[in-house]
Amino acid sequence: MRDVAIIGAGMTDFGKFLDRSMKDIAGEAVKGALDSAGVDKSKLEAAVVGNATAGLITGQEMIRGQVVLREMGIGGIPIINTENACASSSTAFHVAWMYVASGMYDVALAVGMEKLYHEDKRRSFQAIGAAVDVEWVQGMQAAARQAKENGDRGDNPAPEEGAGEKRSMFMDFYAAFARQHMQKYGTTKEQYARVAVKNHFHGSLNPHAQYREVYSLEDVLTSPPVAEPLTRLMCSPIGDGAAAVVLCTADKAKQFTSKPVYVRASVLGSGSDRGPGDPDITTRVARKAYEMAGVGPEDLNVLEVHDASAPAELVLYEELGLCAPGEGGKLIDSKATYFDGPKPVNTSGGLISKGHPIGATGVAQIYEIWTQLRGEAGDRQVRNPKVGLTENGGGMVKGEAAALSVHIFSV
């Protein structure tokens, strides 16, 4: 397979844009990527577009990429629409990378885009609820109704009926997961909160972030409870936004930019039926990515990870090998993962503060690593980073992420 480089990247601000169309925001991100690459749209040979919820939010299904790209005069080329829940656009990037790595095309575009806000917020949460096995949820709810009628208590509460209308049911999963880690390793709610404090601080330094306020530990702990131990400031918000990158075969990259960012690994995985001792999905996918890139966690200078909630980031420290199992709490206590620490994580503000327009998140993470590796991250710039990683998870089936990607980049 051929070496591949990113030669351009663009993204919109993340936020609430009820008055902007998907064409508008995706167009801004794509234009940004093309301009930064100095590539005319006519040079694109393929495009892959990730989006998760447009079908359920706006009714636009099936050809979402074509609809936005034709609007800006991009057509003729292969256009693939990928969906993998919150990992939809890192999946798009993976396919675009494959177009170039395989030798089929020299220049390809990857786009992530989402308009999650709707005037009726219930519709947004219902759409997010489609990232699990919908039949399974309906079955669990029916069983819970039956149990209630029979007077049973039931040890495994089903997803609350109607919960998806008020908040993402994912937060219930994250909360349960966070409580397990507390029980097993003595991790504290304060440690989770410190992740949120860090990411909100990072977000305050990122002009694209949806939330740019700085919060104290107390602010995070006393913000409205979502599901114990999660408070609102520990959770990613819903939002709108888009991000895009231009990929190119490495041997031509310097024709376009003096500072290409090279793709060292692109690995996608899905959840599996784990036997005792089998690694979790993140550990499994990350190991393959480290092997493909020929680097280890000790070589990483900057990471963007899927902090849909603060506890997720803390556990990811362990799964990605930044520290030993159970040591995630200590790592955040040490402030090692601040942008000026030895192992910066989520310098963009992460999903919690930068925002999480779910189909845009994967490429937006890559945008941040691109920016950092090129030394263009301004106030949140990591000192002289050489190797970066993105981790992006999506959906849930049978208790594990439905899709998870790890990408490794270097200058």
Next chain:
Amino acid sequence: MRDVAIIGAGMTDFGKFLDRSMKDIAGEAVKGALDSAGVDKSKLEAAVVGNATAGLITGQEMIRGQVVLREMGIGGIPIINTENACASSSTAFHVAWMYVASGMYDVALAVGMEKLYHEDKRRSFQAIGAAVDVEWVQGMQAAARQAKENGDRGDNPAPEEGAGEKRSMFMDFYAAFARQHMQKYGTTKEQYARVAVKNHFHGSLNPHAQYREVYSLEDVLTSPPVAEPLTRLMCSPIGDGAAAVVLCTADKAKQFTSKPVYVRASVLGSGSDRGPGDPDITTRVARKAYEMAGVGPEDLNVLEVHDASAPAELVLYEELGLCAPGEGGKLIDSKATYFDGPKPVNTSGGLISKGHPIGATGVAQIYEIWTQLRGEAGDRQVRNPKVGLTENGGGMVKGEAAALSVHIFSV
């Protein structure tokens, strides 16, 4: 890039299966493909799943592939969900092919699946309506309302409001297209009807076909009108079904089967802003595929093409180079495209008779070519075919297909 072979294929019957789940039908197709390859599911290294409407029909979005594959114990591997309207699963095949051709994986699965039937048929038609630019349709309808209020007649009627609740608005596009061809070349309604007669005859010989009745020319011409010149028997029905194939690097294919079918070309394209004299999307994509495969239309022994309506097949004869522009009518008159003629087209019955569960169609076309090239097509077997082609179109943006793929295969 590496040579790639298909080593196994499976499909369900196409039909109306209100009582079967997507897991059930996709599972049957995947099991069929694995069994025919003699490959255990544990050997699969990647899977790509195409589906178009589940989000709008059942609410299952984002991780449709994972939901059905985990049910049958397939997990851990990369799973990508692709969407490209009626070309969703030929797009899935294209990505699975790229996984193997690139050298990333040796064995990959491609699946197409659709449950288009819903107890409320309006929901099915509304879902199909998402294969165009939804904003554009809404804009056209609003303009038409305004024109009506102003008393204007308007020369370019907008898609009829509510039409999508009774039938696919695509049939209006197809009808307009058919009338243009009649006007330009003198093609007749009878010639279109003969395409339908042929495909229904072929479908009568295919145990998987949704409709297995034989119809006379008069039957087709007198069946209920849809939009002039289309009658109901010239149009593809809605339906449910699934199809799957297992791909493998060519140098290992004979470990699994004595009769591999080789992928000679896999090309995807999208609609573009055409200048005068620019080729249509089918011609453009087909030319690339012929070049990649090193064959021409004269070398083809069997074709499956996207006859969403009978006129489409007649025009495709010309665009794919089976005959000169304007000669499609003559070609069907000569019966050349019957399964026992010199240039057999849609031996499966095509979308008109085999059925068109839209996300399943692309891989189901490939299933037919696989079956024909291996000499396993029973009563509809083409005599000793060596080279086959599939053409699969999807969606519409600005008057051209949003996605179109051409694949060429050989033994």
